[in-house]
Amino acid sequence: FLSPGFQVAPETKAVMKWLRSIPFVLSASLHGGELVVTYPYDYSRHPMEEKMFSPTPDEKMFKMLAKAYADAHPVISDRSELRCGGNFVKRGGIINGAEWYSFTGGMADFNYLHTNCFEVTVEVGCEKFPLEEELFTIWHENRDALLNYMEMVHQGIKGIVSDKFGNPIKNARISVRGIQHDVTTGK
Secondary structure, rough: OOOOOOOOOOHHHHHHHHHHOOOEEEEEEEEEEEEEEOOOOOOOOOOOOOOOOOOOOOOHHHHHHHHHHHOOOOOOOOOOOOOOOOHHHOOOEHHHHHHOOOOOOOHHHHHHHHHHOOOEEEEEEEOOOHHHHHHHHHHHHHHHHHHHHHHHOOOOOOOOOOOOOOOOOOOOOOEEOEEEEEEEOOO
């Protein structure tokens, strides 16, 4: 996950500890500078390959999550290739992170590999640092997409793992046939 010599900032360490302490299942990291939704892996399986498709075992689920956001966003879902993010139109406004550009130390990869949390990265607008007067428009462009994405928390398997007395079991490993990525239960 991290290349040798990679230094983790104290605030990042605090977030990592927090993520391990609470059984989050869904997350989104909001960035600026483009209009696209990316999903793990962000780091290429082959570090020398710059734009290499690097799917997780949960590729189908991540594509569904990313599409839930992209399809509900009025500009990302716009079919015009002559706009910011237009080069992602043929991909439906989503892309595997490493296929776009590979980088090490991303939170989406960390979440997938070290917690139960599935995270996508949302590039919410064309400006890396939007002006204050642009924020209202950016909020309205992303509001319904964020709500649609949050509703995805109800997808997949859910339930309670308990012993024969009905007591919940913490840290039970859940495996799904055909997906080589286990999750564990919370308390």
